[in-house]
Amino acid sequence: MIQSLDPRVTRAQIELNNPIDPLTELDQWETYEVFHQKKRGDQHIHVGIVHAANPEMALLFAKEQYARRGVSVNIWVVKTAQVYSSDYADSDIFETVPEKVYREAGGYKVMEKINKYKKAQAVK
Amino acid sequence: MESAKELFFKMADDLLIFGHRNSEWTGLGPILEEDIAFSSMAQDKIGHAQAIYQILHEMGEADSDALAFNRPSSAFRNCQFVELPNGEYDFSMVRHFLFDHADQQRFEMLATSAFEPIAKVARKIKGEIKYHVFHADTWLVKLSQANEESKARMQSALNEAWNYALGIFEEGDFESDLRSKGIFEGEAALKARWMDKISPIIEKAGLRIPDESTWNPVLGGRKGYHSDHLDPLVLEMGEVFRLDPGAEW
Numbered sequence: 001m002i003q004s005l006d007p008r009v010t011r012a013q014i015e016l017n018n019p020i021d022p023l024t025e026l027d028q029w030e031t032y033e034v035f036h037q038k039k040r041g042d043q044h045i046h047v048g049i050v051h052a053a054n055p056e057m058a059l060l061f062a063k064e065q066y067a068r069r070g071v072s073v074n075i076w077v078v079k080t081a082q083v084y085s086s087d088y089a090d091s092d093i094f095e096t097v098p099e100k101v102y103r104e105a106g107g108y109k110v111m112e113k114i115n116k117y118k119k120a121q122a123v124k
Numbered sequence: 125m126e127s128a129k130e131l132f133f134k135m136a137d138d139l140l141i142f143g144h145r146n147s148e149w150t151g152l153g154p155i156l157e158e159d160i161a162f163s164s165m166a167q168d169k170i171g172h173a174q175a176i177y178q179i180l181h182e183m184g185e186a187d188s189d190a191l192a193f194n195r196p197s198s199a200f201r202n203c204q205f206v207e208l209p210n211g212e213y214d215f216s217m218v219r220h221f222l223f224d225h226a227d228q229q230r231f232e233m234l235a236t237s238a239f240e241p242i243a244k245v246a247r248k249i250k251g252e253i254k255y256h257v258f259h260a261d262t263w264l265v266k267l268s269q270a271n272e273e274s275k276a277r278m279q280s281a282l283n284e285a286w287n288y289a290l291g292i293f294e295e296g297d298f299e300s301d302l303r304s305k306g307i308f309e310g311e312a313a314l315k316a317r318w319m320d321k322i323s324p325i326i327e328k329a330g331l332r333i334p335d336e337s338t339w340n341p342v343l344g345g346r347k348g349y350h351s352d353h354l355d356p357l358v359l360e361m362g363e364v365f366r367l368d369p370g371a372e373w
Binding site: 006007008009012029050051052053054056057060061063064065068 | 158161266
């Protein structure tokens, strides 16, 4: 039996060699993706997963895992199995041809102009 | 205000002992997420107890640490239901369900109490209790419907818990005084509200409330008569505090 400084653990009379067989895959509850909303009108932001036996239980756990502290008004849970995703083998679809920097905000060098304008305003 | 004090002592003692008992699951819960959720609720209960001890302190009693950690078990006024060992998860979930519905109804009744400090606490902790009840209902229904074994275990836990749960509503000496002063409507009214709330959920879960002919409330806790389970709990809970009662934490 495990002897612990924690009296609860000693009382639980846990065998040193845990007799429970290793968990098989089906012993695990399935996962739900959790989306958290800080205030009404904001986007729900993906924050992580929980294991749960059904959607209600996933909500219960999501609240404690991801909304216990700070401000929250709403959470969504979605079965991970229901998420349709792209394949990592196809990651090359996200690669951008270097000549197309004009399509990115970083491609515009406007900070110099802005700073120059601010400076001019400050002088006035 | 002896009547109000009696009410607040039994409420705070229920919540402290229940919170401490439930906290014994910390680290031993069935899965990580549930371990965190159940531990967090246990902590909430202790926080609710503290808020009520604080009211008692303002009414002239010792401070909340002394009330919680420095009284003999015979001074506690909790019902015997909350001091019982956790048993397995079936019993802990059934107790959580039965107790927390009573807790929610009690605080709902007190939210409009003429005794403003307790009404204020009731309004403040409403959301936390709502979550506790949501948690309890979800587990009760899920475990009762998972398979034959789980259903049988939940039914036998309910049978075992029932007469203890009825002991929550043991009447005190001041029921009519509390009613006439508008402080609290009383244990009988509370029990009626509780029955209305739990009956449809127990039915939805597919369980049966034990036959009324077998009802036999386990009383005595409100007068300081306890099972053998309370004393070790109280001693263990106050052990660190008593090493140095004046220590600043």
